[in-house]
Amino acid sequence: MLTATIMLLLVDAIALIAFTKAPAFQNRPRWFKITLFLLILIATVARLYKYNSAMGIDYDEAMGGINAWSLAKWGIDYFTLAPHPVYLYAWGSGMNLLYPLIVSPLVKFWGLSITVYRFPMILIGVVSLLCLTAAMLKARWSNWRLLLVLAALALSPGMVNTSRWAVESNLFPALMTLVMAVLLLWTTTRQARYFYLVNILLVLGAYTYANNWLFLATFILGFWLIGWRRHLASLRQLGLACILDLALAWPLALFLWVNYVSHHQIRVLGLTITHLVASRGGSQFVIGHGHGIGAVIKNLGQTAALLVTGSDGYLKNGLPGIGIITPVLVLAAIVGALYLIKQHPRSDFDSLMLMMLGANLPTVLLIAPNNTHLNALLVPALYLAATVFTIRPGAKWPVVGLAIFGLTFGVWASLYFGTYHRALEAGQSETPLELQTLLTRARATGEPIYLVTNNHSAGSVYTVALFNHPVKPVTFQKQAVKAGGGEFIHYYRYGRYHFSAQLPDHLPDHAVLIVRRGSNVQRALSEGYHVTFGGRYYQYLTK
Numbered sequence: 001m002l003t004a005t006i007m008l009l010l011v012d013a014i015a016l017i018a019f020t021k022a023p024a025f026q027n028r029p030r031w032f033k034i035t036l037f038l039l040i041l042i043a044t045v046a047r048l049y050k051y052n053s054a055m056g057i058d059y060d061e062a063m064g065g066i067n068a069w070s071l072a073k074w075g076i077d078y079f080t081l082a083p084h085p086v087y088l089y090a091w092g093s094g095m096n097l098l099y100p101l102i103v104s105p106l107v108k109f110w111g112l113s114i115t116v117y118r119f120p121m122i123l124i125g126v127v128s129l130l131c132l133t134a135a136m137l138k139a140r141w142s143n144w145r146l147l148l149v150l151a152a153l154a155l156s157p158g159m160v161n162t163s164r165w166a167v168e169s170n171l172f173p174a175l176m177t178l179v180m181a182v183l184l185l186w187t188t189t190r191q192a193r194y195f196y197l198v199n200i201l202l203v204l205g206a207y208t209y210a211n212n213w214l215f216l217a218t219f220i221l222g223f224w225l226i227g228w229r230r231h232l233a234s235l236r237q238l239g240l241a242c243i244l245d246l247a248l249a250w251p252l253a254l255f256l257w258v259n260y261v262s263h264h265q266i267r268v269l270g271l272t273i274t275h276l277v278a279s280r281g282g283s284q285f286v287i288g289h290g291h292g293i294g295a296v297i298k299n300l301g302q303t304a305a306l307l308v309t310g311s312d313g314y315l316k317n318g319l320p321g322i323g324i325i326t327p328v329l330v331l332a333a334i335v336g337a338l339y340l341i342k343q344h345p346r347s348d349f350d351s352l353m354l355m356m357l358g359a360n361l362p363t364v365l366l367i368a369p370n371n372t373h374l375n376a377l378l379v380p381a382l383y384l385a386a387t388v389f390t391i392r393p394g395a396k397w398p399v400v401g402l403a404i405f406g407l408t409f410g411v412w413a414s415l416y417f418g419t420y421h422r423a424l425e426a427g428q429s430e431t432p433l434e435l436q437t438l439l440t441r442a443r444a445t446g447e448p449i450y451l452v453t454n455n456h457s458a459g460s461v462y463t464v465a466l467f468n469h470p471v472k473p474v475t476f477q478k479q480a481v482k483a484g485g486g487e488f489i490h491y492y493r494y495g496r497y498h499f500s501a502q503l504p505d506h507l508p509d510h511a512v513l514i515v516r517r518g519s520n521v522q523r524a525l526s527e528g529y530h531v532t533f534g535g536r537y538y539q540y541l542t543k
Helices: 002-020 030-048 059-074 098-110 114-138 143-155 157-164 168-189 192-208 210-229 235-262 293-309 327-342 348-358 361-366 375-388 396-419 421-425 434-443 462-468 473-479 522-526
Strands: 266-268 271-273 449-452 481-483 490-494 497-500 512-516 530-534 538-542
Touching (some): 059 098, 114 168, 210 361, 235 271, 293 327, 361 375, 434 462, 434 538
Parallel strands (some): 449 497
Antiparallel strands (some): 266 271, 530 538
16 A cells, blocks of 8 residues: 555656646646646545555456456466456456456566555556646646646546446546547647557557447547548548557457357467357347337436436445536536537537547447446546536636535545445445455465355355455366356355355354354354354354
């Protein structure tokens, strides 16, 4: 944790020193400089504070960590042993590759832990904000416009929350912040290198979150069209960008072929084109299987309801009443979009941000809504919401906007670290960090370990045990007993570890029992076991 803090503060310090040397910064008033420094500091602290303890380990996080460890050690998928996969097998229905791949060098050097696994998500989130700030300074945006856009993205609950825990899809908003920064540099300088860099970042987005492929395809075509019509990109540059995108994305095209046409895993140029046992697409798309336009209309209404209520049933994705973007900012974003649509002439950058917003339409219409599925909406919506407060001249409305962003952040922080802390620490799909301590203690005994979850996802908790003490993929393949199928394959036993919702009918003579509170332990007590440690969430029993 200390190393992470020092590294982030060092990154901030280097960026701020660079800003102070830029003519576009030096000529700004003192109040602007102080406010900018404070926003960057608050954004950094908000992402860093208790990031390794405020929320329990999510099962998808643990799954990503196991694969990052396997990629770091041997370059293979943990569950299939396939070398250099383009998509991870994970639960059987897949997991996006990019974030575990980014983390793997750190895991190789420092080992697998929640502190190490979550840190790159924070680092990339902060760096993306610093890059955007540098781009806005280079574009010589007005003082208030720059500060409001920075505040919107730096203090937004959706942006902060996705940086604090490390399910692989959480990388997408930070990546889109980088895209926004490079788009601004492109429209400001009209240099082709920025055009190509945007294309690279967007294709990397496809390896970040498969659910956003519809958004990415729509936005790439849209930003090409805008670039050509506004003479930002020539036909030659568009042709080169097409070749570049295909050169980077062909493994994913083959991935679609393998999983929807051939149904046979293949290897091409040393890469494994992963074949999954099931696809989550069938459960996420609202059309098909007899559902048509009615399902699309219903889905649109459900998406609107989610944006208003903020809750998709998972606190880790968004707190009730706040979500990824509060109802007030949703309204502001709509007003901002309408304002820019009516603007004539409209700047190149504003046209691209409207296109980024519009590219979310296929997702909103066709994919079942939750806060994660809508994460491509965050960056353009927050930009448009910030724009609203710069429409009228003077400082009154910008101050109101900054106050709204600050108040929203303050309410979110008080709820996140206060009201909902216990539920985030040990929620529906999160295991409290207390469990790691108990698993380490049990492992040292050499006895069989029985982990009882009190009906909390007993078939998924093996990922947490593996995250805590990884075993070689080959060893796991030999020892593990698989159960279930479909989108989520479960394991209830491997090596000395046994997982169940309640105490099994027959207990061994000697074992360590780690039992979630709420489970009945009377039978274990009657058979000679006794509680040697009682934590907030678990009891530790031995003979």
